[in-house]
Amino acid sequence: MDKTKLSTKHLIQGAVIAAIYAVLTIILAPISYGPMQVRVSEALTILPALTPMGIPGLTIGCLLANLLGPYGIFDVIFGTLATLVATVCSYKLRDHDWLVPLPPVIANGIIVGSMLHFAYGVPGLWACMAWVALGELIACYVIGLPLLKFLKKYKHIFE
């Protein structure tokens, strides 16, 4: 256990990533929730490529944002689950810049799309998935990918 024990610094880094995710989701609330969401904060899903603390950080950030958001417990459970799956996959793909933003598009499309269909009763399973994935695609590739390139210049802050 001791070998894997988190240092205080890394613990706080995870917390700060969570807070940034929640802040961005809340500031841009009108477009962050619901079937036609472009959650700018999802651009942060590139972070696992820079630091493994991105995995717990983003998962907790998503949990908090959804807890504070208007969609209720399903978003909290399934949205968070989707983020966890996505960040773990992004971490595994961290050596390929172009592939890093892909897992959140797929995971959120499938998980959040099905949630909208089955739990909230929005008809059209494929349409739900496609809509969510499209929003993610914009956030992750248009913002996320350039962000990754810029943040790589400041890699030392993640150490």
Next chain:
Amino acid sequence: MIRDITLGQYYPGESILHRLDPRLKILATLAYIILLFIVNEWIGFAACFVFLAAAIALSRIPLPFILRGLKVIFIIILFTFVLNLFMYDGTVLVRIWKLTITDQGLKRALFMAGRLILLIISSSLLTFTTTPIQLTNGLERLMKPLSKIGVPSHEIAMMMSIALRFIPTLLDETDKIMKAQQARGADFESGNILHRAKQMIPILVPLFISAFRIAQDMALAMEARCYRGGEGRTSMTEMRFRKRDYITAAVLLLFAAGIITLRVLI
């Protein structure tokens, strides 16, 4: 603009719902939501409605405050209602050009929209009556058994509490950065969605650098005060199940048993 954002939905109060153990409230909300999906008849649905209405009455939160939460998701409720209305076959009630409203469609649309409303209100009730700190403490305690199988429940809860504490700080920081970039000629308000999305990058990069600097200071401060993880850490307010918690749990179990019996019988 950023000043207007209310964080969380906590409504301060002294009602019995406010004073219940947060662990019980989290579990009760989950149970209620599962029950909403077990229900498939109008009687059960009505029972769920009455149960929630009673809980709202006990919480002494003004109704307009609760309904305000629904305003945000009004669009999705409407969307669900309208789409379900036209999607099902059955006896035709109304025909408008090529669109038909059937009795099945109307029934299903009402059911889906009603369930969605109960779903949202019930989970809002949890956040209305529980502070975010109580919620994270409750989650930490509920996750404790998981630490036996290697889930770092203390670390997760600690990150949640620190993140909550950082949210107002970072809201201020974001506001400052946006103004600083605008003073340098950045334009966040025009252009299409792709252009606007790209405009976020000059905000995100400085936000990261500043946030990580704050994180470093905080880690140092915590270590200087001998923070060394969850082992042997004590808490100022201990969570304990009281009489009211046991009574609430009993009422909830009876309600659940009733709903499940109804489902089996009908």
